[in-house]
Amino acid sequence: xxxxxxxxxxxxxxxxxxxxxxxxxxxxxxxxxxxxxxxxxxxxxxxxxxxxxxxxxxxxxxxxxxxxxxxxxxxxxxxxxxxxxxxxxxxxxxxxxxxxxxxxxxxxxxxxxxxxxxxxxxxxxxxxxxxxxxxxxxxxxxxxxxxxxxxxxxxxxxxxxxxxxxxxxxxxxxxxxxxxxxxxxxxxxxxxxxxxxxxxxxxxxxxxxxxxxxxxxxxxxxxxxxxxxxxxxxxxxxxxxxxxxxxxxxxxxxxxxxxxxxxxxxxxxxxxxxxxxxxxxxxxxxxxxxxxxxxxxxxxxxxxxxxxxxxxxxxxxxxxxxxxxxxxxxxxxxxxxxxxxxxxxxxxxxxxxxxxxxxxxxxxxxxxxxxxxxxxxxxxxxxxxxxxxxxxxxxxxxxxxxxxxxxxxxxxxxxxxxxxxxxxxxxxxxxx
Amino acid sequence: xxxxxxxxxxxxxxxxxxxxxxxxxxxxxxxxxxxxxxxxxxxxxxxxxxxxxxxxxxxxxxxxxxxxxxxxxxxxxxxxxxxxxxxxxxxxxxxxxxxxxxxxxxxxxxxxxxxxxxxxxxxxxxxxxxxxxxxxxxxxxxxxxxxxxxxxxxxxxxxxxxxxxxxxxxxxxxxxxxxxxxxxxxxxxxxxxxxxxxxxxxxxxxxxxxxxxxxxxxxxxxxxxxxxxxxxxxxxxxxxxxxxxxxxxxxxxxxxxxxxxxxxxxxxxxxxxxxxxxxxxxxxxxxxxxxxxxxxxxxxxxxxxxxxxxxxxxxxxxxxxxxxxxx
Numbered sequence: 001x002x003x004x005x006x007x008x009x010x011x012x013x014x015x016x017x018x019x020x021x022x023x024x025x026x027x028x029x030x031x032x033x034x035x036x037x038x039x040x041x042x043x044x045x046x047x048x049x050x051x052x053x054x055x056x057x058x059x060x061x062x063x064x065x066x067x068x069x070x071x072x073x074x075x076x077x078x079x080x081x082x083x084x085x086x087x088x089x090x091x092x093x094x095x096x097x098x099x100x101x102x103x104x105x106x107x108x109x110x111x112x113x114x115x116x117x118x119x120x121x122x123x124x125x126x127x128x129x130x131x132x133x134x135x136x137x138x139x140x141x142x143x144x145x146x147x148x149x150x151x152x153x154x155x156x157x158x159x160x161x162x163x164x165x166x167x168x169x170x171x172x173x174x175x176x177x178x179x180x181x182x183x184x185x186x187x188x189x190x191x192x193x194x195x196x197x198x199x200x201x202x203x204x205x206x207x208x209x210x211x212x213x214x215x216x217x218x219x220x221x222x223x224x225x226x227x228x229x230x231x232x233x234x235x236x237x238x239x240x241x242x243x244x245x246x247x248x249x250x251x252x253x254x255x256x257x258x259x260x261x262x263x264x265x266x267x268x269x270x271x272x273x274x275x276x277x278x279x280x281x282x283x284x285x286x287x288x289x290x291x292x293x294x295x296x297x298x299x300x301x302x303x304x305x306x307x308x309x310x311x312x313x314x315x316x317x318x319x320x321x322x323x324x325x326x327x328x329x330x331x332x333x334x335x336x337x338x339x340x341x342x343x344x345x346x347x348x349x350x351x352x353x354x355x356x357x358x359x360x361x362x363x364x365x366x367x368x369x370x371x372x373x374x375x376x377x378x379x380x381x382x383x384x385x386x387x388x389x390x391x392x393x394x395x396x397x398x399x400x401x402x403x404x405x406x407x408x409x410x411x412x413x414x415x416x417x418x419x420x421x422x423x424x425x426x427x428x429x430x431x432x
Numbered sequence: 433x434x435x436x437x438x439x440x441x442x443x444x445x446x447x448x449x450x451x452x453x454x455x456x457x458x459x460x461x462x463x464x465x466x467x468x469x470x471x472x473x474x475x476x477x478x479x480x481x482x483x484x485x486x487x488x489x490x491x492x493x494x495x496x497x498x499x500x501x502x503x504x505x506x507x508x509x510x511x512x513x514x515x516x517x518x519x520x521x522x523x524x525x526x527x528x529x530x531x532x533x534x535x536x537x538x539x540x541x542x543x544x545x546x547x548x549x550x551x552x553x554x555x556x557x558x559x560x561x562x563x564x565x566x567x568x569x570x571x572x573x574x575x576x577x578x579x580x581x582x583x584x585x586x587x588x589x590x591x592x593x594x595x596x597x598x599x600x601x602x603x604x605x606x607x608x609x610x611x612x613x614x615x616x617x618x619x620x621x622x623x624x625x626x627x628x629x630x631x632x633x634x635x636x637x638x639x640x641x642x643x644x645x646x647x648x649x650x651x652x653x654x655x656x657x658x659x660x661x662x663x664x665x666x667x668x669x670x671x672x673x674x675x676x677x678x679x680x681x682x683x684x685x686x687x688x689x690x691x692x693x694x695x696x697x698x699x700x701x702x703x704x705x706x707x708x709x710x711x712x713x714x715x716x717x718x719x720x721x722x723x724x725x726x727x728x729x730x731x732x733x734x735x736x737x738x739x740x741x742x743x744x745x746x747x748x749x750x751x752x753x754x755x756x757x758x759x
Binding site: 196204205206207208209210211213280282321324325327328329 | 554577579617
């Protein structure tokens with residue numbers, strides 16, 4: 001279930017856009033007319049009626065993006081992000097829907113907390129927001145939440161993101177019980193006894209800098225455990241923010257053996273390696289950490305062959321004063337909603353590593369499919385959930401340019417190729 | 433603003449306005465040789481009756497120590513005083529740091545006094561860079577987390593050169609807790625710069641993979657080395673239950689440096705503070721082949737050279753003394 005505030009459906013015609021919808025197998029220069037927020041006509045020289053006409057020659061028109069992994073910091077840290085600011089950032093990044101993680105303060109583990117978020121989203125959200133609820137009360141890894149009630153209220157999935165479910169026995173119970181709700185578990189895979197004191201990938205850079213290492217096996221042994229449990233219980237699961245080649249290999253193997261497992265990857269893990277950490281910029285500190293080049297290449301391979309179905313930003317806003325400290329003292333996490341497409345277009349599509357249709361699929365249809373959301377489609381009769389991209393534009397990343405309340409972006413100061421020109425979500429123009 | 437301009441004009445010509453000493457990785461072999469040369473020059477000046485040089489008269493050197501230290505803080509302070517600089521030492525205990533002041537605010541506060549050099553020791557990597565960003569001072573790293581302790585590595589090179597007459601071709605075995613040691617990380621890089629062969633020896637969990645030196649868990653390998661460099665077993669960095677080694681007793685039995693494990697004439701170094709009876713036997717620490725006191729003495733002249741070098745952009749040692757005498 002997604003919630004957003006009521007907005008006026010748009011009446012607009014896009015003339016001569018390159019329309020790309022990889023799932024509908026469309027890649028053609030077309031006009032698109034939207035009547036009261038619904039795609040009404042798709043073709044050559046469509047009637048413009050009395051609508052606003054947008055000359056979209058040279059622009060790409062595609063299904064808007066879906067981000068399955070966002071931290072909206074509400075309730076508790078509204079100084080870092082709110083539903084209003086986070087969804088505005090999402091709109092600016094070309095997203096029509098985002099899923100918010102429950103590791104807020106308080107944790108989203110009761111009907112009351114979830115209900116209040118839903119009410120806020122109906123008032124404030126510029127794009128559709130779905131909420132995940134916690135797997136365990138207080139994310140303490142001890143007792144399951146009332147998953148049935150939370151699912152009825154609209155929880156999209158369950159996650160203890162930020163911390164792992166350490167007990168294998170409890171994870172098994174969670175898989176068993178979640179099956180009655182029809183909602184997947186989204187798992188933060190980390191074995192704490194292997195990652196304690198770790199701030200960066202346990203490789204050459206950690207050894208040379210003397211920063212505590214967070215090894216690949218700190219992720220992959222938990223991925224293996226959870227995949228084994230999911231296979232045993234014949235239940236689906238989703239693996240959050242994969243970073244290590246070993247994890248990707250395990251996911252691929254499990255899928256080949258029929259386990260209903262999915263995975264996501266962040267833009268930073270697709271673009272950066274731990275070499276970047278040598279700068280000691282606290283905006284390069286995230287959990288899981290940036291890994292080796294061989295891991296990065298394995299993630300790209302998995303994204304291309306569909307082992308990894310979704311790109312997730314893991315948008316994690318942090319207050320300026322909390323990141324303005326030495327690297328080891330800084331919290332994990334970086335923002336990403338407003339730069340995800342542009343950085344991936346610059347680093348993966350332009351150099352010919354990933355095709356534009358593949359990137360668009362992993363940013364929209366892929367995550368929608370995993371979480372059972374209605375897939376944004378370019379088809380007549382569909383509500384307009386559309387992103388208009390200028391592939392020749394430039395996205396300049398500056399502190400003042402963000403809609404997000406936080407500025408902890410690793411891309412500050414960079415000029416990225418391509419630019420989001422317009423976003424329509426739920427039929428309304430939410431960004432241009 | 434005007435004051436800054438005047439100050440810049442008074443800096444020795446040719447000196448880049450902002451030199452720091454943060455990591456050995458930033459240095460070339462030439463830099464290391466220049467620093468050691470300057471230290472030798474200062475050492476000869478200390479043999480005179482009046483030991484104070486006017487070189488840094490009117491300069492302000494601020495020492496910020498966020499970790500306890502005897503050797504490093506005292507030698508930096510004395511080094512600055514021997515060069516006639518004004519000094520100010522701030523320790524985290526008893527300062528606003530106790531009240532939760534951030535490093536950034538401490539830097540801004542002390543930066544307001546317009547120091548020429550800030551010497552910083554901090555438990556976290558990146559603290560010297562933060563000071564460099566937030567102030568206009570030259571920054572000397574006196575130890576940041578487990579990352580670097582460049583003046584320790586330089587004073588160790590200086591000691592080796594003085595005591596063994598050369599650096600190139602020497603073989604040093606570094607024994608112990610390499611994982612938590614900023615000294616070891618600095619030394620591995622410094623040894624590579626000057627052609628000293630380096631072997632890391634210790635329990636497997638305390639030898640991080642990826643350092644540019646040979647590694648072994650076999651203590652017998654130390655017999656092949658000219659020098660044993662013994663690292664402190666950093667108890668305070670060992671979290672309970674981490675099990676890097678089963679016990680200190682077991683560590684001492686297998687990797688502790690005892691007279692029996694030394695070849696006659698083998699030199700022994702230790703950056704201090706020592707845990708006698710743990711990583712080093714008291715008989716070894718006090719023996720004639722131990723260079724531990726020489727290391728402490730070298731610390732003073734090497735830190736004088738470091739302060740001089742960041743402020744001047746580093747002419748050679750001979751010219752350094754000439755410049756010192758002119759000043």
